[in-house]
Amino acid sequence: MGSPEQYSKYHRHPAKPVSTLQHAANYAQIIAVNCSLCRRSINYLATDLVQVLNPARPVDGPPFSCSRCGTAEYISVKVKTPAAGDYGHLVIRRLLGIRSVSEWGNRPLGEEMRKNNSRGRK
Numbered sequence: 001m002g003s004p005e006q007y008s009k010y011h012r013h014p015a016k017p018v019s020t021l022q023h024a025a026n027y028a029q030i031i032a033v034n035c036s037l038c039r040r041s042i043n044y045l046a047t048d049l050v051q052v053l054n055p056a057r058p059v060d061g062p063p064f065s066c067s068r069c070g071t072a073e074y075i076s077v078k079v080k081t082p083a084a085g086d087y088g089h090l091v092i093r094r095l096l097g098i099r100s101v102s103e104w105g106n107r108p109l110g111e112e113m114r115k116n117n118s119r120g121r122k
């Protein structure tokens with residue numbers, strides 16, 4: 001076989017410290033995600049991404065799969081610092097809300113569950 005080192009897809013210069021998403025958020029940086037297959041590029045704010053992703057993840061890893069081709073295979077990530085001219089112009093995919101899907105409550109074992117739709121006050 002003789003396969004030498006398998007280079008990590010996101011290999012970086014060894015002298016450069018690993019920059020995390022949290023680090024980029026601290027500096028209010030823009031995470032520009034580009035899919036070279038679809039030629040699609042989306043700007044996110046690091047401050048938005050840390051709310052839904054692990055803040056300790058390397059900042060240059062693709063945050064999501066490409067929504068068009070469904071893979072992160074062709075995605076490259078650039079970290080940018082907003083320029084003065086970006087304000088009011090640069091389009092950012094903002095996090096508009098986080099929908100939580102699970103709801104929990106204590107019920108006696110064996111009690112039949114009904115949907116919690118009506119929240120009438122009694």
Ligand SMILES: [Zn+2]
Pocket residue numbers: 035036037038039040066067068069070071074
């Ligand atoms: Zn794509």
